[in-house]
Amino acid sequence: TTAELFRLLCNLARIGTVTEIDTETCTARINSGENHTDWVRWACSRAGGAVTWHAPTVGEQVIVMSPCGEMTTAVIVGSLYSSDHPAPDSGASTHVTTYPDGARFCYDPAQSALALNGIKTLNVNAGGAVAITCSTATVSATEKVTLDAPEVVCTKKLTASTFSVTQGGEMHGNFTGNMTINGIKPDEHSHGGVESGGSWTQGTK
Secondary structure (H helix, E strand, O other), X not given: OHHHHXXXXXHOEEEEEEEEEEOOOOEEEEEEOOEEOOOEEEOOOOEOOXXXXXXXOOOOEEEEEOHHXXXXXXXXXXXXXXXXXXXXXXXXXXXXXXXXXXXXXXXXXXXXXXXXXXXXXXXXXXXXXXXXXXXXXXXXXXXXXOOOOOOXXXXXXXXXXXXXXXXXXXXXXXXXXXXXEOOEOOOOOOEOOOOOOOOOOOOEO
C-alpha cells in the first residue's frame, strides 16, 4: 500500500538520539521523533584483522540507516554534532578528539604538530626497543624522573647542576679541568708537617 511504502521510505534513513547502550552486544536504542527503536548495532571503523572500539554515548545524535526500510535491520552509521555536543574545533586541517575527562588529542598536518593534553597517566609498554629521534628533547617533571635499568649510557656531554652517588661504584675516564672535593683541589693541594722517615703528614690543605 501507499502507506506501507511511505513507512519504508521514511525508515531508510533517520536521525535520532541514543537513549541506551549495551556494550556487551554492541547495540543501542534510539529515539527518532515519536519512534523508539529496538536494540540496533552501531558501525565501527574496522572489524577485521585490525579491530577498533569506540562505543556511542547516551545523548549522542546519530544517523540510523535501515536496509529496505525495515528497522529490524537498522544500523547506526555515524554521528552528528549537536547543541549538547558541539564540534571541538573549527580548523580546516586539524584532527581532534576530546573525551569527557577533559583529555584532548589534536594533530594539525598543516603545522606538523601533535598535541595531547588533559590526561593523568600515559603508559607505553614495548616488548622490544623504543626509539625517539629529534633535534631537541625536553622532559619537565615537578617531582622526579626515574631511569630504572641495569645500565644507563650517555654517549656525549652530560651537564648537571648537582651530582649524587648513593651506593658507591667506580668511575673511570680521562678528565680535564678543575675538580674540588670538600674544598680541596687534588691536583693543587700541599701537605704540611712532613719529616723524613716513617712519619705521617698532618693532612691536606
